[in-house]
Every structure is written in structure tokens, then in C-alpha cells.
Amino acid sequence: MQRLCRAACMGAALAGLAACGTEQEELQGWMDQQRREVRPNVPPLLPPKRFNPEPYSQARAVEPFSSQKLSVALKQEARAPNSLFAGEVNRRKEPLEAYPLDSMAMVGSVARAGRPFALLRVDNLLYQVKVGDYVGQNYGKITKISETDVTVREVVQDASGEWIERAAALQLQEQAR
Structure with a gap:
């Protein structure tokens, strides 16, 4: 079978x-x-257009990315500094200015002797900050602390190169238990 x-x-x-x-x-x-x-049915290829090279007449001018041009711009800024930026450059940097503002999270607030303090988490470390402390990479100064947020005044350049103030805030981040 x-x-x-x-x-x-x-x-x-x-x-x-x-x-x-x-x-x-x-x-x-x-x-x-x-x-x-x-x-x-393949159409014939067109001959390439003639390329006419243009002479570079700026060879003797200052190179746009040279350190010489940068130093001239910095000297010019030093002669006529913006009052917002001048105060920020001459002070000592604080530890939280090494981190961008969006990498920080407000996780709580406390009050000691009637003064509010905020708890900020950065890289899994907690920092206690008060009004007047500096945070973030844009010369951010803490102007107000409440139970739910921290208000920060940043000094940034606008599109025209002028230094302006900008408001930012860190909201309280509550974790689900």
C-alpha cells in the first residue's frame, strides 16, 4: 500500500x-x-548648456568666517553693549546655566522663613532654587516662584541681532503614583 x-x-x-x-x-x-x-521611443538628449565661469572678485576681502571678522564684531559689541546683555556677561555663571531650560522639570516647591523655593530636577538630581537664581543657557533669571510654576526672564537675540527679554516658565510636573 x-x-x-x-x-x-x-x-x-x-x-x-x-x-x-x-x-x-x-x-x-x-x-x-x-x-x-x-x-x-527615447527622445534624444539635449546638449549641455555652456558654463561661463565668473571671476571671484572678493579674494582680497575679509573672509566671512574668519576669526578676524569675529573679533571685529566682538569689539564693536563691546564698544556699544546692550544694557541687557552687558550685565549678564560680566557675572559669574551658576551651575544650572549649563543645562537647557527644557531639560529641567519643576517637581515641587517649599517655603522657608516666608521665602518660596522651587525644587528642579535636572539629570535625576534635585536642585533648590530661589527668586534671583539663574537657570538655562539663555541667561535665564528666576523672577517668580509659585506652588505650580517658576517664571524665568531670559535674554536672547532676536532676528536682527538685538538682545531682548523673553518670558519662560517651568510648570509643576506631577507624577502618577
Whole structure:
């Protein structure tokens, strides 16, 4: 019985392979016929446009990214400093000014001797800050602390290069328990 079953399976497999061979020949014939009948229609390429090089006339001028140009700009700023920026440059930096404001999270607030303090989490460390402390990389000074947020005054450059004040805030981040 098993031999008969094996023989039947082998016969079916051979018949299947034989059928594939005729389909393959038929497919190859159709592809050859299509290749003979179809003519490609490719438009000719246009010749390239003529390139006329322009001479660089600013070779003797100051390079736009040179340290010489930067030092001239810094000297000019030092001669006529903006009052907002001048006060920020001459003071000693505080530890939280090394971190961007968006990497800080307010996680609580406390009051000691009637003065409010905020707890800020930065890189999984807690910092206690008060009004007048500096935070963030844009010369941010804490102006107000409430139970739910910390208000910060930042000094940033606008599109024209002028130093302006901008308000920012850190909201209390409550974690689900």
C-alpha cells in the first residue's frame, strides 16, 4: 500500500514538472515576440548648456568666517553693549546655566522663613532654587516662584541681532503614583 502511494506521489510530481517545462517555453516565446515587435521611443538628449565661469572678485576681502571678522564684531559689541546683555556677561555663571531650560522639570516647591523655593530636577538630581537664581543657557533669571510654576526672564537675540527679554516658565510636573 505504501509503495503504491509513493509511486502515485512521484508520478504527480513528475507530471507537474513536465507541465512547467511547456509553460516556460511558451513564456519565452511570448517574450521573444514582444521584444521583436516593441520599438523603444527615447527622445534624444539635449546638449549641455555652456558654463561661463565668473571671476571671484572678493579674494582680497575679509573672509566671512574668519576669526578676524569675529573679533571685529566682538569689539564693536563691546564698544556699544546692550544694557541687557552687558550685565549678564560680566557675572559669574551658576551651575544650572549649563543645562537647557527644557531639560529641567519643576517637581515641587517649599517655603522657608516666608521665602518660596522651587525644587528642579535636572539629570535625576534635585536642585533648590530661589527668586534671583539663574537657570538655562539663555541667561535665564528666576523672577517668580509659585506652588505650580517658576517664571524665568531670559535674554536672547532676536532676528536682527538685538538682545531682548523673553518670558519662560517651568510648570509643576506631577507624577502618577
